[in-house]
Amino acid sequence: MSTVRCYDCGRSFAFPERKRCECGEPLWFDHGEVAWPDRRDPGMWRYADSLPAAAPAGVGAAAGGTPLVRAPRLDTGGVELYLKDEGQNPTGSFKDRGSALAVASARERGIDRVGTVSHGNMAMSTAACAAGAGLECTVCVPADIPEERLAHIARYGPEILRVEGEYGRLYERSLELEGVDFVNSDTPLRVAGQKTVAYEICEAFASDVPDAIVLPVSSGGQLSGIWKAILELRAAGLIDERPRLYASQASACDPIVRAFGADRREVSPIEGGETIAYSIANADPPSGNRALAALRDTDGGAVSVSDDAIRAAQRRLARKGGFRVEASSAVAYAGLERLLERGEIGAIRDVYKRQGSHSTR
Numbered sequence: 001m002s003t004v005r006c007y008d009c010g011r012s013f014a015f016p017e018r019k020r021c022e023c024g025e026p027l028w029f030d031h032g033e034v035a036w037p038d039r040r041d042p043g044m045w046r047y048a049d050s051l052p053a054a055a056p057a058g059v060g061a062a063a064g065g066t067p068l069v070r071a072p073r074l075d076t077g078g079v080e081l082y083l084k085d086e087g088q089n090p091t092g093s094f095k096d097r098g099s100a101l102a103v104a105s106a107r108e109r110g111i112d113r114v115g116t117v118s119h120g121n122m123a124m125s126t127a128a129c130a131a132g133a134g135l136e137c138t139v140c141v142p143a144d145i146p147e148e149r150l151a152h153i154a155r156y157g158p159e160i161l162r163v164e165g166e167y168g169r170l171y172e173r174s175l176e177l178e179g180v181d182f183v184n185s186d187t188p189l190r191v192a193g194q195k196t197v198a199y200e201i202c203e204a205f206a207s208d209v210p211d212a213i214v215l216p217v218s219s220g221g222q223l224s225g226i227w228k229a230i231l232e233l234r235a236a237g238l239i240d241e242r243p244r245l246y247a248s249q250a251s252a253c254d255p256i257v258r259a260f261g262a263d264r265r266e267v268s269p270i271e272g273g274e275t276i277a278y279s280i281a282n283a284d285p286p287s288g289n290r291a292l293a294a295l296r297d298t299d300g301g302a303v304s305v306s307d308d309a310i311r312a313a314q315r316r317l318a319r320k321g322g323f324r325v326e327a328s329s330a331v332a333y334a335g336l337e338r339l340l341e342r343g344e345i346g347a348i349r350d351v352y353k354r355q356g357s358h359s360t361r
């Protein structure tokens with residue numbers, strides 16, 4: 001499993017030869033046919049046979065395997081809602097799935113330092129997984145990062161580089177640093193780790209699938225991983241249909257929603273504004289085009305939500321579900337509410353759709 005392929009033009013390369021395809025798009029791992037696993041390893045490592053590395057030492061071994069929680073008081077508009085509680089990962093976000101796999105692979109390849117570009121969850125997660133596996137870690141953060149957030153990252157002992165200028169520049173900067181194996185949001189390893197969340201969701205319902213999955217989107221890496229899993233599971237005949245994928249973004253910084261709404265194939269960088277969902281405010285998403293392809297391919301959609309709507313969603317998640325989530329995570333629920341209002345998701349459309357597909361069978 002050491003070939004990576006371009007989702008767009010299909011070119012393939014030996015891993016880890018290239019950062020990106022010749023066409024400029026990000027790459028993902030080729031794989032054999034996936035199967036539901038028999039193994040009983042903890043968390044995401046149940047799916048180790050479909051991953052390019054085995055579980056690392058330390059906290060990364062505990063990534064994934066999060067609960068899929070039925071929360072009926074949060075049902076709205078006739079939709080039966082489940083929440084995938086990714087906050088139960090070791091450092092509190094889904095990033096641990098990708099970080100754990102990236103660290104495991106680096107160790108297997110004899111690399112001694114990994115790095116990432118982030119001012120939040122990704123930095124904490126990469127640093128924690130590296131610490132557990134005995135790897136050095138370099139984290140590039142914006143120079144103006146709040147001290148409190150920096151302290152959360154520093155806990156795990158990474159080397160911290162403060163970079164002046166725009167956050168988007170951090171990504172380019174990282175590609176220039178020698179001697180560090182950068183595992184940014186669009187790397188094949190991260191996407192492979194993050195596909196396990198969709199394996200878990202689909203396995204819970206198989207061979208049926210949820211009608212729709214709504215998620216908060218920033219770089220588009222997580223959405224790419226989910227799409228990849230769905231493609232693999234469909235190809236293996238393990239699920240009957242593709243769940244529709246919906247990207248939700250804060251309206252202050254929603255380049256993917258804009259591109260989708262304008263029916264474009266490429267995401268153009270925007271001038272992003274301030275939002276309480278700062279951790280998903282990426283004005284120039286590295287996996288943006290791939291995210292668009294995922295939305296189109298699954299017949300899904302994209303929606304943006306205001307900070308007020310995000311706050312209201314955060315409150316409802318706490319008061320009607322008992323979930324305390326950061327603003328970025330509440331963007332998913334706020335997005336669901338908007339999609340219901342617009343009639344893009346809803347019991348009626350889904351029943352109609354199901355009848356439609358029956359009659360054409």
Ligand SMILES: *Cc1c(COP(=O)(O)O)cnc(C)c1O
Binds near residue numbers: 220
């Ligand atoms: C990173 C992150 C996202 C966005 O994921 P991408 O892969 O960058 O699209 C959303 N929510 C939370 C809580 C995150 O940490």
Ligand SMILES: [Zn+2]
Binds near residue numbers: 006007011023024
């Ligand atoms: Zn390509």
